[in-house]
Amino acid sequence: MELTTVWFALIALLWAGYFLLEGFDFGVGILLPVLGRGDRERRLLINTIGPVWDGNEVWLIVAGGATFAAFPEWYATLFSGFYLPLLLILVALIVRGVAFEYRGKRDGARWKKRWDIAIVVGSVLPAVLWGVAFGNIVRGIELDANHEYVGGFADLLNPYGLLGGLTTLTLFTLHGAVFLALKTGGEMRVRAGRLAARLAPPAVAVAAAFLLWTVLAHPDLAGGILAAAAAVALIGATLFLRVRREGWAFLATGATLVLAVFALFVTLFPTVMPSSLADANSLTTTNASSSHYTLTVMTWVAVFFTPVVLLYQGWTYWVFRKRLTIERIPA
Amino acid sequence: MDALDLARWQFGITTVYHFLFVPITIGMSLLVAGMQTAWVRTGKEHHLRATRFWGKLFLINFAIGVVTGLVQEFQFGMNWSDYSRFVGDVFGAPLAIEGLLAFFLESTFLGLWIFGWDRLPKKMHLATIWLAGLGTVLSAYFILAANSWMQHPVGYTIDAATGRAELTDIGRVLTQNTTLVTFAHTITACFVTAGAVLLAVSAWHLRRGNQTEVFRPGLKLGAWVVLVAGLGTMISGDLQARIMTEQQPMKMAAAEALYTTSQPASFSVFTIGSLDGSSEIASMRVPNLLSFLATGSPDGRVEGIDDLQAAYEQKYGEGSYQPYVPVTYWGFRFMIGFGGLAMLVALAALWFTRRGRTPGNRWLWLAAIASVGMPLAANSFGWIFTEMGRQPWAVFGLFTTADSVSPSVSTGEAATSLIVLTVLYGVLAVIEVGLFVKYARRGYVEPAEQTDRTLAFAY
DSSP states (O other): OOOOHHHHHHHHEEEEHHHHHHHHHHHHHHHHHHOHHHHHHHHHHHHHHHHHHHHHHHHHHHHHHHHHHHHHHHHHHHHTTTTTHHHHHHHHHHHHHHHHHGGGGGGOHEEEEEEHHHHHHHHHHHHHHHHHHHHHHHHHHBOTTTTBBBBGGGHHHHHHHHHHHHHHHHHHHHHHHHHHHHHOOOOHHHHHHHHHHHHHHHHHHHHHHHHHHHHHHHHHHHHHHHHHHHHHHHHHHHHHTTTTOHHHHHHHHHHHHHHHHHHHHHHHTTTEOOSOOOOOOEEEETOOOOHHHHHHHHHHHHHHHHHHHHHHHHHHHHHTSBBBBBGGSSS | OOHHHHHHHHHHHHHHHHHHHHHHHHHHHHHHHHHHHHHHHOOOOOHHHHHHHHHHHHHHHHHHHHHHHHHHHHHHHHOHHHHHHHHHHHHHHHHHHHHIIIIHHHHHHHHHHHHHHTTSSSSHHHHHHHHHHHHHHHHHHHHHHHHHHHOOOSEEEEOOOTEEESSSOOOEEEEHHHHHHHHHHHHHHHHHHHHHHHHHHHHHHHHHHHOHHHHHHHHHHHHHHHHHHHHHHHHHHHHHHHHHHHHOHHHHHHHHHHOOBBBSOOOOEEEEEOOOSSOEEEEEEEEEHHOOOHHHTOOBBBBOOOOOOHHHHHOOOSSSOOOHHHHHHHHHHHHHHHHHHHHHHHHHHHHHHHGGGGOOOOHHHHHHHHHTTHHHHHHHHHHHHHHTTTTEEETTHHHEHHHHTTTOHHHHHHHHHHHHHHHHHHHHHHHHHHHHHHHHHHOOOOOOSOOOOOHHHHH
């Protein structure tokens, strides 16, 4: 296999990992005011992701760094082209990260309330905007012959892009609810499970509509199969939630996110940023890539260290595998 | 201002801001790891108290360092897309490796440390803070390797077809002398910074006679770290200056505002008047010192700005190749001055607290408390000096800053992000300092009886 293909696959994997992991962090943040009645319950919710949210966010940083190293043209076009949405995402991630750490550092209802708002807004915005961004990548954006984006922010808010945003928002919210049902005990577990079961059918509808649109607009056999598999996994999650199998439901929502990301990447391949102006302006795994030497070096680094990272990050989840209950949160 | 100026201001503001927090994170993670090691080995309760007290301050600081790091990773692509296109093949690799090797390690094990107090065996819990600390150091190494390549590009070739830099030797990028000496200089500066935090906070409490079992050792440790690491910054800085004179002679000339080539060259401690070489009113000079700093020999020859400008015009074509001299001149002096001042305060702190003494002089205490700002100022001026001193180049001799900016980003967009990030960073600074001061002043607090020890520490 070409090294450019390997790196395209690795970047897809990093985004899939990011959606899988930070997806439920976003969901927990979004559901903070819905499921968290009172400060103690909100602390309980935040503590379910406390030890892991930062490590989960690193998947995004590494996805960005890997794109920079393996496909500099892609990195340059994508990040400068999606300037304002990325600025919004950055601001959201900054206030959200700080909010987790600082919320409990002072007493006082107003202090906590403000950070709670920061957590919710900081979770909703990226949850929507990542979907809008990926929708637009698949749809194609106005790239000129120098691979520069010549459209504006408003051009990104087209129906397909917005449906993408709605899809990630609902999927992350559902994923977060399932995660909470899996990670908490007592009453919270029941409430989170019930909420997840109610969220699942609309999530199926939204995600199926987005994936169907994708498949119809960009017919691709492998992409279509993956999209179908994502939809099946999501329907599976719905069923598991009905019978209160939280672990299986979590695997299913996780699989939905991973398969959906793969479906989008496979649909794109070998293009990485299609231009809506002219096919010749599109960025591909070949014309956007780094030199063979750089890709070789990076491949060795990835081969050796990715398994190590997966091992210790997996171990973290093992260490914090116990369900949290409200009794453990001091009043 | 056009998009280029705005992007430069944004990079300057966000990077200097980010690097206020980073050195504290790097230095304190390892100092706290040391304290916890002392506790695990000796079982003495005051080591545990110190670990938890300083650990909490470390975490308050860490949060901002992490989130502002996101901006660093993104803004190369957002504001500097043509730079990213030109250097991505070389510069992207250390950045990606930094993420994979350092950021995962740092974030994952810090999460384990914060939430693992009663869930992990004692020694394993100790290992988590050391691994998180290792992550911060590795991160510094890889990002400095990338920066050093901008100061002195090696191990690359320019592709004839695309005109872009391509990596040919990753080993050289990671091990060239610029990288190694910059790493040494930065890491020692991180320890000076963290040591000053210990020194200042401990002084605040000792002056009031609070919790002396934690704060007397804290003051001593902080002061010793500032002194020893400060010596390290001097030695590494000396080596760095000589390497810089070889690799970027214009930067050295601009550090002194030296316009004509001199042998030997004197060093001015300060200059009154303009620094454009035309109207110097007064200056205090140390003969031969610049020659010594730049070349290691008191009679060494130091090239002047005008001669270098003429040579560069021959080599690179028409244009100005000099940085903005007032910034480099004063940046260089403030870096050295504030670093030296911190060391003096540390020395005085050790002297006046020797053998259990507690001085009554108010000014001594105030100086010790103020010492926290000195390394922060030195760090900032150091980076401003080295980055501004490289101008007009983004990658020395290869690619200018003016060519680096994103063509597709409008002035309005660049202004929006500059304003948004500056305001946000300002607000966060106020909150962070407020919390830091609150927890620093409170001193060590025993967790209440029934409270989970972990939760008392975490959220």
